[in-house]
């Protein structure tokens with residue numbers, strides 16, 4: 001399929017259309033179009049259920065990203081009854097999406113090869129895809145896990161509470177001695193029911209939900225949310241606001257990438273970089289705090305523009321801190337590449353081959369480390385990234401080293417980008433008024449957060465309220481990549497593999 | 511090797527002097543303890559309470575802010591027609607009891623800093639307090655800014671405070687998140703695995719009250735629904751300095767009163783929605 005195929009409506013990033021313009025296809029045509037699109041190197045950015053005008057039915061929407069043509073496309077299908085044909089056997093990247101639809105709407109994906117809950121919660125419709133009785137409590141990570149049988153095979157279970165200061169999740173390893181045959185990851189412990197509560201918004205809480213979908217990606221999610229609102233309200237943030245949003249997004253990337261490189265160093269026992277980067281990460285968080293008072297960018301991004309404007313003195317100070325931070329980070333991170341013992345631990349560990357990364361629909365630095373050229377800032381640009389381009393950073397080997405090195409390349413490019421923005425900050429209102437949202441509309445926005453593609457899709461009702469608000473955190477695409485990367489690895493390499501992806505639990509669990 | 515030494519020289523000694531010296535500077539837009547001047551409130555005005563995402567301002571009696579629910583988002587101040595609500599630079603927000611988190615005009619002078627543990631606990635934990643962190647349904651920012659206290663800049667371990675890998679090695683828990691339904695059992699079990707006497711510290715609006723997720727069916731309204739809490743550290747997330755101040759008060763390393771001097775320097779408010 002190419003994006004102009006008539007059965008999918010084409011859109012650009014940050015565009016709103018009437019819901020009536022989203023074609024409603026038969027399940028067969030809908031499914032085939034997704035398979036054809038993915039075969040033509042498109043990606044599934046979102047696949048989700050919503051209510052349908054047909055009583056008793058569920059409407060499933062798909063948003064595909066065509067990175068080569070810089071276009072998005074969307075369509076829907078109505079599923080009457082309690083099941084739909086699973087696409088997962090022919091399109092692995094939809095497997096978690098289908099499990100999510102099953103869990104939220106009680107629909108069974110027929111033919112799904114690994115049909116388990118995603119977040120261990122009740123469905124929104126009262127219908128249960130697994131036929132669990134209503135009164136029976138649903139316990140997280142309780143159920144069958146993939147098992148390898150054999151005399152010398154053993155199982156290792158870790159979590160939900162982990163040894164470090166980190167979010168909860170459950171990991172099941174099938175091991176033969178030290179060697180991991182299979183890792184299965186069960187999440188949902190961070191599930192706090194945000195998507196369900198977003199329905200009926202926007203209200204006083206909505207922007208705060210956007211800021212806390214994944215706290216370490218506050219700017220990425222709040223910007224994406226603002227793009228959705230601005231699309232639906234038919235307004236645009238000023239060039240100045242867009243530039244500051246871009247600066248904040250890139251500061252978020254810097255803080256996290258630098259922190260990750262330090263944490264990777266710590267996990268292989270290389271303490272100089274671990275301790276330097278731990279501190280330097282804080283310096284970058286404090287640069288975000290310089291802009292808005294919060295180290296995580298709370299309050300900075302608001303629909304219509306910015307919560308806080310950036311005056312000239314502040315920008316000059318940011319420039320000075322950026323220079324100092326760059327110097328410290330460069331010295332600290334270069335040590336990694338010059339240290340044989342570190343490289344020996346990074347190289348050829350946790351490989352994710354390019355072909356597998358493509359099939360699983362991996363996004364962000366993890367995808368680029370496996371040689372996939374995908375980056376929303378380049379492929380589906382919005383805001384400042386329409387005018388100012390950041391070179392794409394890729395690596396080929398797909399191992400821990402590649403995921404670390406791609407971060408280092410991105411750190412360097414991103415610092416240059418911020419410097420350019422500071423130098424040429426356009427004038428303009430920090431915030432423009434936001435009118436009521438268009439009724440019966442469909443809007444989608446994407447941004448390249450530091451972990452990869454953040455995708456939000458909103459459907460409004462006749463009053464301009466959210467009938468559905470879908471959030472896809474990059475972690476939702478990438479957790480299966482981590483599980484795959486562990487195959488045939490030593491179980492003792494799990495920490496560095498995990499850190500090299502550094503995925504969000506709360507962004508996945510919502 | 512020589513590179514490591516050169517790098518070490520370049521990076522310098524960075525551990526802060528605080529609490530013996532001045533605290534690290536806070537950004538001018540930092541939003542700390544709110545100050546409410548109810549004398550300015552027009553009769554019957556509820557603009558702030560209506561704007562508040564979490565119900566931190568009581569709609570029956572706006573003019574009181576529950577710091578345990580507050581996100582320090584300033585939506586209330588933006589909505590206020592009289593600029594009666596401002597946010598100060600005061601970062602000393604921790605409290606030992608839930609009711610001490612209430613900020614109201616008539617209480618301002620009486621706002622109490624978190625008191626130290628009593629003598630028995632202090633003897634046990636005052637010089638060595640090991641904490642097991644449990645993350646239970648929040649957004650991960652509270653974990654991140656608790657964890658940062660372990661970096662060289664803050665160097666938490668110089669106070670005998672440390673995050674440990676097992677509840678069996680811990681003297682208490684540091685809980686973040688509203689306690690999602692799916693984490694309730696794990697939190698309880700982790701608590702039970704810490705031997706008595708033990709303490710619990712709730713960090714962030716989520717862990718104190720549910721925060722942005724107050725009232726959700728899938729999440730509890732804070733750690734207190736599962737375990738008793740000994741120290742509350744408000745914020746969304748609290749600045750690391752607020753967390754450190756709370757921890758040091760608990761072990762008796764800081765005993766001075768809340769610095770209301772800081773409360774007079776008002777943080778900048780965000781640009782208004784035109």
Ligand code: SF4
Pocket residue numbers: 561562563564565566567575579580581582583584585586587
């Ligand atoms: S700053 Fe606190 S009291 Fe004011 S609106 Fe935000 S959450 Fe409510």
Ligand code: SF4
Pocket residue numbers: 212215648649650651652653686687688713714715716717721722745746747748
């Ligand atoms: S209190 Fe705020 S920052 Fe802390 S976990 Fe909850 S939402 Fe995140």
